[in-house]
Amino acid sequence: MISTPEVVVVVVTHNSALDLDPLLDSLPAALGSVVAEVVVVDNGSTDGTADLARARADCLVVSQANRGYAAGINAGADAVPGAGLVLVLNPDARLAPHAVELMVEALKRTGAGIVAPRVVDEQGRLAWSLRRAPTLGRATGLGFTGWAAVSEHITDPRAYVVEHPVDWALGAVLLVDRTCHDALGGWDESFFLYSEETDLCLRAADAGWRTVYTPHAEVMHAGGGSGRTxxxxxxxxxxxxxxxxxxxxxxxxxxxxxxxxxxxxxxxxxxxxxxxxxxxxxxxxxxxxxxxxxxxxxxxx
Structure with a gap:
């Protein structure tokens, strides 16, 4: 255990054996000078993910029954209560050098409660990771038009060039201020999977905490690491x-x-x-x- 880490990095896994090593291997360069403790929370994997994590010397492993993504995040944050920041990562993410340093810098500079990085796919193409708040118009299924009134996805490339507040962002990679996390009571575990990041960002806004997107930190996200059914x-x-x-x-x-x-x-x-x-x-x-x-x-x- 690292004494008084600035960041607790929480990786929630479920049958993620193929993804975990590349993610953890990308962390040292991404952290740079940031002192962090890495916690892998394994939600009932049956493919040896937990054993793979335990074989490494660079992470703490918490094994539990699969109670969902939010429950895994909360368990990981609770494992290192002294850390002032909580970095949430999907196992199928890969962080660019200095990505965490830059996210931490953005959070401190802007006073945000949550920071989201620039996300690219496996080919390095920009991913539409920023979202608008749900509305009646955005429930129509007309998001393919790209019109803001009917689309939650932000597909204007200009929105991904500058740092700015957003309603919410993809939950695969989010840095959360511990005070914000604690004030919200953590992530809402009743969602089990999906919408928990939307809920977190919107509740944070209700409580006066902004979600800020920074284009300076980059993360590759493969997507679909736990399967789609x-x-x-x-x-x-x-x-x-x-x-x-x-x-x-x-x-x-x-x-x-x-x-x-x-x-x-x-x-x-x-x-x-x-x-x-x-x-x-x-x-x-x-x-x-x-x-x-x-x-x-x-x-x-």
Missing amino acids: PRTHAMQIVNRVRLYARRHRRPASAVYYALVVASELSWLARGHQESRASLAALLRPGRRPAELGCPPALVPR
């Missing part, structure tokens, strides 16, 4: 409705729900077969993933 797609869509419903009154939430159903129907008509599972979960409360613990109401909360 109809079940996980259903989680994503149900959680999208839950997030909105928790933040708005029932009439608006009912409209949002109906728009999401219509959007998923349109995706199914265009051949997106995973939407069968999301529609079943939306329309039949008993078909919702048990991990979400949803009450038996038509509009999930």
Whole structure:
């Protein structure tokens, strides 16, 4: 254990054996002069991920049952309570040299509660990692137009050139001020998977903490490291409705729900077969993933 690290780096894994070593190997150069403790929280892997992590000398391993991404983050942050900053990383991320140093510098300079870096894909192409807050217009499924009124994804390249506040950002790589983390009670574990980063950034804004994007720090994110299935797609869509419903009154939430159903129907008509599972979960409360613990109401909360 490193005494009084400035940053606790939390990597939440689930069957991530192929990704973990390259991520951890990229950390020293990314940290630079930042003193950090690395915690790998393994959520019930069956592919030897935890054993692989334990074989290394550069990380602490916390093994637990799979209680979801947010629960893993909270467990990792709790493992090193003295660290003033919490860096959350997906195992399929790779950090460029000095990336963490630059994120820490941006957080301190701007007074932000959360900092998001520039994200690129495996080919080095810019990823649309910045998002707008959910609205009724953005539930229509018309995001492919790129119009701000109907799209959560920010696809204007100019938004990725300058440092600026954003509503929320991709949760694969986020640096969170510990005071902000603690004030929010950590990440909301009820989401299990998907929407937890949206919830965190929006709750942070409610409490007066900004989320700031910095283009100076770069991270490669492969995406899909834990796999993509109809079940996980259903989680994503149900959680999208839950997030909105928790933040708005029932009439608006009912409209949002109906728009999401219509959007998923349109995706199914265009051949997106995973939407069968999301529609079943939306329309039949008993078909919702048990991990979400949803009450038996038509509009999930």
